Amino acid sequence: METFTTVSEMKAWASAERSLGKSLGFVPTMGYLHDGHLTLINAARRENDRVVTSIFVNPTQFGANEDLSTYPRDPVNDAAKCAKSGVDALFIPEAAEIYGPRHQTYVEPGRISETLCGRSRPGHFRGVATVVLKLFNIVNPANAYFGAKDYQQLQVIVSMVRDLNVPVRIVSCPTVREPDGLAMSSRNSYLTPDERRQAVCLYEALGKARELFDQGVTCGLTYVDVMRDRIKLEPDAEPDYVSLVDPDTLGDIEEVSDRCLAVMAVRIGKTRLIDNMLFER
Numbered sequence: 300m301e302t303f304t305t306v307s308e309m310k311a312w313a314s315a316e317r318s319l320g321k322s323l324g325f326v327p328t329m330g331y332l333h334d335g336h337l338t339l340i341n342a343a344r345r346e347n348d349r350v351v352t353s354i355f356v357n358p359t360q361f362g363a364n365e366d367l368s369t370y371p372r373d374p375v376n377d378a379a380k381c382a383k384s385g386v387d388a389l390f391i392p393e394a395a396e397i398y399g400p401r402h403q404t405y406v407e408p409g410r411i412s413e414t415l416c417g418r419s420r421p422g423h424f425r426g427v428a429t430v431v432l433k434l435f436n437i438v439n440p441a442n443a444y445f446g447a448k449d450y451q452q453l454q455v456i457v458s459m460v461r462d463l464n465v466p467v468r469i470v471s472c473p474t475v476r477e478p479d480g481l482a483m484s485s486r487n488s489y490l491t492p493d494e495r496r497q498a499v500c501l502y503e504a505l506g507k508a509r510e511l512f513d514q515g516v517t518c519g520l521t522y523v524d525v526m527r528d529r530i531k532l533e534p535d536a537e538p539d540y541v542s543l544v545d546p547d548t549l550g551d552i553e554e555v556s557d558r559c560l561a562v563m564a565v566r567i568g569k570t571r572l573i574d575n576m577l578f579e580r
Contacts, residue, residue, distance in 0.1 A: 300382040302389045306397075306437055309390045313351065313438050316387075321348035325440035325467075327431060330354040331371040331485040332380050335475035339444040340384045342472050351438050352381050353390040355397065359405075360426030371488050390438070397433060405429045406463075408455045414549050415451050416564060416573065419539050424455045431456055435467050443467050448474040448482045450562060450575045451549060474574075476502065482574045489570040497533040498567045504529040505576040508543070508561040512578040519543045519552045522561060530565055539564035539571065546577060 303309040313323060324347030326339045332354075343350045354377055361367035374391065381389050405425055412424035435443065445453050457469050475483045480502030481495075490498055504526040511522055522543045530536050543552050546560040562575040 300378075300386050300389055302378065302391060304391055304393070304396065306392065309351075309388070309392075309437050310439075312388055313440075316349050317439065322442070323347060323438060323440040324350050325434070325438050325443045326350065326352045326386075327434050327443070327445075328352060328354055329356045329370065329485065330377050331373055331488070332377045333475075333483045333485065335446055335448065335483040337380060337384050338475050339446060339472050340381070340386060342470065343442065343444050344385045346470075347440075347442060349387045350385060351388045351390060351440065352386045353392075353434055353438075355390075355392055355394075355430070355434075357397075357426055357430040358394050359398070359429060360423050362420055362422065365420075366486075371485050390434075397430065406432055406459060408459060409462075411458050411549060412451070412455050415540060415542065415544070415562060417451070419564070424452070427452055428455055428459050432459060432463070432465065435465055440467055442470055444470045444472055446474060447471050447577075448484070448574065450560065454547075454549065480506070482572075484572060486570055486572065490567060494535055494568045494570065497535055498570075498572060500530050500533045500536055501563060501565055501572060501574040504541070504563065505561050505574060509576060509578060512555065512559070517555045519555055519559075522555070522559075526561065526563065530563075533567070535568045537566045539566060541565075 324343030326343050328336050356370050358367055406428035408424045408428045417424055453471055460467055460469055479499050481498050507525045507529055508522045523541055526541045530538055541563045544560050545552055552559050557580040560575055560577050564573045
């Protein structure tokens, strides 16, 4: 595995591989890798000649009072996991390398970014879309891999690629969960043992929504109420939002038909966790 820290080095390597006819699969991450990330890398490994992974804690997607300075980092172990998983090139730039002193251009992702997490994290998806487009332009991959746990982020990227004619195929990979159902996330490391126990309420609330869907319940508010009731059983759980939405537009659903997405953000103590579950007939 080769490791690069500058844009010029990464671009040169990727260009050389493409000139040899090699397809590039790309997995952008913020590091502190877990099995969810490794699943993305494995998918890229299966479908491409070469795999590129980036580790970059992107400052432009963090708000003023969010956890940029304390976001978990473990570059040594991350590099070891990448090498063991068959990553060919690891890109680990500093913020100044990605955002130079004259940087002033950003991607505005539009309506898809304004609901759900976009309401409580203004500017977040602007930062996500901007850094992902920059990384795509640096690596120029054939395929890029993202986890379905970050469903709204995935839809923002799909929309950006479509609307700006970016020649990258976006591949969605299923959420990877702990044995008790908690979605794997780097932020799980913030949880105390008692908070970790309580955090399973997200998955169990989604499971209750699935039961309603399987029973043919059509009132969207019933789903939301049942999910909120499960979350409220935990003393340290505070919902940011709990919604039932259209999987394509992310608009609220009042009447359930054949396809919907249960989605939520919940603070467990000081840690904000997100999760979702897609229901289809």
